[in-house]
Amino acid sequence: MSFHxxxxxxxxxxxxxxxxxxxxxxxxxxxxxxxxxxFAHGDVYMIAAYxxxxxxxxxxxxxxxxxxxxILLVLLLTIACxxxxxxxxxxxxxxxxxxxxxxxxLISAIGMSLILQNYVRLSQGARSQGTPTLIHGSLRLFENGxxxxxxxxxxxxxxxxxxxxGMALLWYWIQAxxxxxxxxxxxxxxxxxxxxxxxxxxxxSVVFVLGASMxxxxxxxxxxxxxxFDFFIGFVIGxxxxxxxxxxxxxxxxxxxxGGLVLGLAESIFSGFVNTDYKDVFAFSLLVLVLIFRPSGLxxxxxxxxx
Amino acid sequence: MKRLEKYARGKGLxxxxxxxxxxxxxxxxxGTVKIGVAGPLSGAQAAFGEQFWRGAEQAAKDIxxxxxxxxxxxxxxxxxxxxxxxxxxxxxxxxxxxxHVTAVVGHFCSSSTIPAFEVYAEAGILSMTxxxxxxxxxxxxLSTVFRTCGRDxxxxxVGAEFVVKQLxxxxxxxxxxxxxxxxxxxxxxxxxxxxxxxxxxxxxGLTRGEKDFNALxxxxxxxxxxxxxxxxxxxxxxxxxxxxxEQGLNVPLISGDGIMSETFVTSAGxxxxxxxxxxxFGADPRKIxxxxxxxxxxxxxxxxxxxxxxxSYATMQAIAQAMRATQSREGVKLAAWLKxxxxxxxxxTKSWNAKxxxxxxxxxxxxxxxxxxxxxxx
Numbered sequence: 001m002s003f004h005x006x007x008x009x010x011x012x013x014x015x016x017x018x019x020x021x022x023x024x025x026x027x028x029x030x031x032x033x034x035x036x037x038x039f040a041h042g043d044v045y046m047i048a049a050y051x052x053x054x055x056x057x058x059x060x061x062x063x064x065x066x067x068x069x070x071i072l073l074v075l076l077l078t079i080a081c082x083x084x085x086x087x088x089x090x091x092x093x094x095x096x097x098x099x100x101x102x103x104x105x106l107i108s109a110i111g112m113s114l115i116l117q118n119y120v121r122l123s124q125g126a127r128s129q130g131t132p133t134l135i136h137g138s139l140r141l142f143e144n145g146x147x148x149x150x151x152x153x154x155x156x157x158x159x160x161x162x163x164x165x166g167m168a169l170l171w172y173w174i175q176a177x178x179x180x181x182x183x184x185x186x187x188x189x190x191x192x193x194x195x196x197x198x199x200x201x202x203x204x205s206v207v208f209v210l211g212a213s214m215x216x217x218x219x220x221x222x223x224x225x226x227x228x229f230d231f232f233i234g235f236v237i238g239x240x241x242x243x244x245x246x247x248x249x250x251x252x253x254x255x256x257x258x259g260g261l262v263l264g265l266a267e268s269i270f271s272g273f274v275n276t277d278y279k280d281v282f283a284f285s286l287l288v289l290v291l292i293f294r295p296s297g298l299x300x301x302x303x304x305x306x307x
Numbered sequence: 308m309k310r311l312e313k314y315a316r317g318k319g320l321x322x323x324x325x326x327x328x329x330x331x332x333x334x335x336x337x338g339t340v341k342i343g344v345a346g347p348l349s350g351a352q353a354a355f356g357e358q359f360w361r362g363a364e365q366a367a368k369d370i371x372x373x374x375x376x377x378x379x380x381x382x383x384x385x386x387x388x389x390x391x392x393x394x395x396x397x398x399x400x401x402x403x404x405x406x407h408v409t410a411v412v413g414h415f416c417s418s419s420t421i422p423a424f425e426v427y428a429e430a431g432i433l434s435m436t437x438x439x440x441x442x443x444x445x446x447x448x449l450s451t452v453f454r455t456c457g458r459d460x461x462x463x464x465v466g467a468e469f470v471v472k473q474l475x476x477x478x479x480x481x482x483x484x485x486x487x488x489x490x491x492x493x494x495x496x497x498x499x500x501x502x503x504x505x506x507x508x509x510x511x512g513l514t515r516g517e518k519d520f521n522a523l524x525x526x527x528x529x530x531x532x533x534x535x536x537x538x539x540x541x542x543x544x545x546x547x548x549x550x551x552x553e554q555g556l557n558v559p560l561i562s563g564d565g566i567m568s569e570t571f572v573t574s575a576g577x578x579x580x581x582x583x584x585x586x587x588f589g590a591d592p593r594k595i596x597x598x599x600x601x602x603x604x605x606x607x608x609x610x611x612x613x614x615x616x617x618x619s620y621a622t623m624q625a626i627a628q629a630m631r632a633t634q635s636r637e638g639v640k641l642a643a644w645l646k647x648x649x650x651x652x653x654x655x656t657k658s659w660n661a662k663x664x665x666x667x668x669x670x671x672x673x674x675x676x677x678x679x680x681x682x683x684x685x
Contacts, residue, residue: 005529008554012521019519126353128542130573138553147528151555226518226546227576230351236516271522272529276511277485279522 004142007150009272010265015156015225017264018163022218023241024248024256025170026086026211032187032251033207034098036105040089040112042238044212047085047116048219049229050124051078053131067134071158071224079216086212087205089116095201113234121231130228155225166217167257170210174253179206187251240283247287249300258298262286338379340636342367342626343402344619345386345395345413345423346438351516351542352390354570354614355415359437360385361610362619363412365601370623376630381623384408388419395419399426408432409636410626412619417441418487424452433638433645435626437618440564441491445662451638453645453659455622455652456615457668459488462563462587463495465670466536469585471503473672473684474559476534480509480527482547484539492538492563508532515539518546524554533558540565544584545574552580561585567614569679578679589654590669591683592617598653621652 023045030038055077059070093112097105138153174180185193186203194200223229240263248259266286271279290298344363348356367381375381384406388395395414402408403426410433414420420439427434428449435453436444442458470476479500483493490512497507508530513520524547527535535551535558537544544566551560560583567588575581593602598617605612612620628650629641642663649658658666672684 002529005525008525008528009522012519012525015521016519121349126349126351128351128354128545128570128574130576132577133579138555140555147531149555151553153553222518227549228518228545228574230542232351232516233518236514237518268522268525272526276513276523276526280514 002148004144004148004150005272007142009268011150011152011156012272013265013268014261015159015264016268017244017261018160019218019222019237019260020241020244020264021257021260022163022166022214023237024245024260025167025214025253027242027245028248028250028253028256029183029207029211031245032253033183033204034094034105034190036094036102037109037242038089038094038208038211039106039109039238039242040093040116041211041215042234042241043113043116043120044082044085044089044234045215045219045237046229046231046234047120048078048082048216049223049233050120050129051081051216052220052223053129053229055081056131056134071134075162075217075220078220079213082212082216082219083209086208086210086215089212090205090208095204113238117231117234124231126231128228128230131223133227134224153225155221159221159225162217162221166214170214171253173210179203183207243283243287247290247297249294249297252297252299252301255297255299262298339382340376340379340410340630341382341384341406341408342623343384343386343406343408343411343413345388345398345402345411346415347390347419348385348387350389350391352415352540354541354568355438356387358568358613358615359413359415359619361605361612362437362616362621363623365605366620366623366627370627376627377634381627386411386413388414388416388423390416390419392418392422395423396426399423403427403430403432409630410434410638410641412437412622412626414439415615416486416488417444417491420444421447421487424449427638428452431638433626433629433641435622437622438564438615439488441487442495443487443491445664449663451642453625453642453663455618455625455654455657455665456564457589457670458664459492459495459563460498461668462492462670463497463499465587465672466496466561466563467499467503467505469587469672469684470534470536470561471500471505474534474561476559477505478508478531478533479505480530480532480535481507482509482523482535482537482539483512484515484537484543485512486515486539488565489537489539492565493536494538496536496538507536513539513543513547515543517543520547520550521554523547524550524556527551527558528554528556532556535560537562538565541568541571541574545571545576545580548584549576549580557583559583559585561587564588567681569613572675572679578677581675581679582677584675585684586673586675586681587670588673589618590671592621592654595653595655597651597655601653617653621654621657624652625650625657 026041055074093108094105135155141150143149182198244259244263245256248255270282346356346359371380386398388398415438417439437455440459483489548560629644633640633644673681674684
């Protein structure tokens with residue numbers, strides 16, 4: 001096992017893990033607040049990929065040439081638009097079901113996911129779509145001979161840096177703002193928070209908007225990195241990110257980030273040193289094992305039954 | 308409401324008069340032959356489904372213009388399997404039981420074709436795939452199944468010969484997408500590398516639907532692969548080759564007919580990533596003299612008949628010819644005729660062996676150019 005390959009696999013895992021983490025945040029926040037799994041979240045990520053391509057084309061048509069400016073503008077526009085999607089998904093599919101059984105919003109989430117997938121397929125076509133490469137070049141580290149090196153593309157660096165910044169902003173927002181405090185209060189006890197004057201509906205909307213925004217960041221960055229997407233990309237990555245959220249402890253924000261990283265690294269290392277065929281088997285076995293010994297995930301708190 | 312009824316009755320009367328006047332003509336044209344066209348019209352492989360449909364549609368139009376089949380016009384019925392085996396069986400049952408088709412052109416993915424063909428064979432319906440290359444399609448002793456393309460074991464021979472003799476590769480990694488088609492192709496490659504005395508350095512499968520193959524690419528680097536063979540489709544081949552190039556792995560990638568679409572360039576993120584990619588495919592049907600006028604006709608209509616378009620056209624021609632010659636629509640009779648007689652198609656003369664495979668396969672190697680087009684390797 002060479003040093004270069006090990007470091008390269010760690011880099012691969014870190015990049016993949018950052019993407020998982022960004023999407024997992026959306027699952028975990030929604031679960032923390034209303035105790036349901038938003039299965040349409042992966043498709044919000046897919047929509048972000050399409051929006052990225054659309055805004056990219058629009059900005060290029062407007063004559064904007066500088067890549068950093070384009071990336072920033074596309075990111076902001078996609079976040080804004082995707083946030084709107086997150087908000088309306090909650091309004092249409094979950095809010096009317098707020099006081100029904102716990103199963104109803106879950107099914108409605110799966111339905112929402114199918115609606116989003118098919119709506120994109122019908123309106124945008126089923127073919128793979130692509131965007132041109134904006135971020136060229138890569139860094140070569142520890143170079144020592146023709147195939148002894150660690151290669152990191154600038155796009156990968158951008159993914160990790162943006163993910164860290166995004167997570168830090170979110171963390172700050174939860175800890176330091178009034179709305180963040182309201183979020184934490186609703187997470188602890190929704191009825192009590194409502195009695196004490198917190199507008200819980202507004203808090204729930206905000207959480208959906210934030211979750212969708214983080215998925216938008218992931219969707220935009222991944223599109224810039226891989227350059228291709230189709231209407232189905234939300235499914236696999238959504239399941240993986242959901243796994244990451246459960247692994248880290250669903251409901252816990254640092255848990256989602258940790259879960260994403262652990263899953264990304266585990267997949268890369270296993271795939272790199274054992275076998276790619278069984279990568280997903282390994283990832284999900286890992287999840288089962290963690291849940292056997294820590295039923296609430298790595299950083300989760302056991303749910304307290306209120307009397 | 309009243310007016311509507313009156314209108315309808317008027318129409319009916321007109322039709323009656325028409326039928327009386329053109330009685331003999333009408334009776335001769337009354338019949339239709341229903342032929343199913345099944346393939347991934349939606350889903351990630353929809354690009355191929357579109358090629359199928361375009362080819363079949365044009366063929367039906369042209370055959371109908373020449374008087375149809377023994378006076379009956381061809382009516383096409385679409386079947387969308389989205390490249391999913393479950394859905395393919397449902398589509399097959401629908402085509403047989405509900406639409407009562409007499410023959411089927413399709414399916415595309417071998418994993419769909421294999422179970423669907425069982426349904427057609429049971430109902431005694433002729434089925435011909437323009438694209439499914441897995442050996443199992445024709446290896447199961449079903450008497451009414453055919454294909455107008457080659458087989459994976461033939462593709463594997465061409466691929467292995469090219470890798471060993473032309474590229475002179477020593478350390479070949481063989482990858483696949485764990486699907487019937489992809490793994491079948493990879494297995495055939497592996498087997499023929501072995502007959503040429505080469506053992507692959509890596510044999511692994513990736514997950515369909517994912518986009519991140521960086522870990523696998525790093526592994527390719529760690530085993531020091533000097534050529535990579537991939538059995539699979541363009542939706543995974545594109546990101547794979549891009550990530551290979553981005554990680555500084557500039558070795559050739561060889562694949563089969565699953566990347567035979569310009570969508571491959573899109574999924575690789577642009578033409579600059581497809582350089583150094585090779586693939587096996589039948590000799591370009593667009594260059595065969597018998598297809599020249601048809602190709603021009605397609606291009607005039609603003610459609611480039613790439614990939615399987617002409618295969619699907621030729622399949623339709625073969626079916627029509629068998630029906631004309633036998634004056635029958637029974638699958639068994641049609642099959643017997645096709646196995647005994649060569650057929651003139653837009654892709655030249657085709658003839659079939661007892662299994663339903665083409666007697667002559669014409670796989671050649673293609674290279675993707677930096678302009679995002681493909682050309683034959685001389």
